[in-house]
Amino acid sequence: MLEIINFFGTIFMAMWLMLPAYIANPMAVVFGGGPPVDMEMKWHDGQRILGGGKTIRGFVGGTACGIAAGLFQIYAASVFDIPIVPTITAVITLSFGALLGDIVKSFFKRRIGFVRGAELPIIDQLDFVAGAWILTYIFDPVWFTKYFISSPWIILTVLVLTPILHRLTNIFGYNIKLKKEPW
Numbered sequence: 001m002l003e004i005i006n007f008f009g010t011i012f013m014a015m016w017l018m019l020p021a022y023i024a025n026p027m028a029v030v031f032g033g034g035p036p037v038d039m040e041m042k043w044h045d046g047q048r049i050l051g052g053g054k055t056i057r058g059f060v061g062g063t064a065c066g067i068a069a070g071l072f073q074i075y076a077a078s079v080f081d082i083p084i085v086p087t088i089t090a091v092i093t094l095s096f097g098a099l100l101g102d103i104v105k106s107f108f109k110r111r112i113g114f115v116r117g118a119e120l121p122i123i124d125q126l127d128f129v130a131g132a133w134i135l136t137y138i139f140d141p142v143w144f145t146k147y148f149i150s151s152p153w154i155i156l157t158v159l160v161l162t163p164i165l166h167r168l169t170n171i172f173g174y175n176i177k178l179k180k181e182p183w
Contacts, residue, residue, distance in 0.1 A: 014157040016084055017147050019073060020091050021098035021132035024066025026169050028099055029178050031061025037103065043110070050106045051116040059099050066095025090143045093136040101131015119183045125163035 015022065034057040038049035070091025077085040086094070105127035109120055137144045148155055167183065174182035 020066040020070040020094040023069040027065035028058035028062030032058030097132040097135030098128035
């Protein structure tokens with residue numbers, strides 16, 4: 001029975017720690033549209049730098065929603081005595097980093113010839129995690145080390161759980177016509 005509690009506790013902790021990134025990523029789709037981040041400029045290879053799917057409104061809206069989720073976490077941790085409290089820095093870097101990771105992946109997908117919307121399995125599901133983790137480690141290494149590096153089970157849980165959550169979220173977005181493809 002203790003193993004089951006630990007299993008679900010680890011899943012909850014992983015999702016709680018990643019919440020700003022988990023909120024920022026899909027909310028960028030919800031708020032998307034308008035001018036693209038790359039301003040329709042092309043790279044020296046003749047291809048768009050990022051493509052039309054990365055918009056300023058999506059980037060700002062997604063980041064703001066992730067930060068709002070993180071601020072809620074900080075408040076909830078104080079009210080409900082939750083021991084896992086993100087710092088303001090972690091909240092910002094998880095949110096901003098998630099979308100930055102997605103943008104960096106899009107840049108490289110364009111360079112290797114992938115068109116907008118083309119699926120790149122695993123990379124498409126974990127790009128935002130990599131961006132969130134890298135930026136958080138750079139700007140808040142003490143917090144990141146305390147909650148992620150010191151707990152390999154959390155890292156493993158995020159790496160296994162995220163592709164599943166990502167796919168389910170994208171299928172939902174596709175079904176409600178927010179996304180053009182279900183991946």
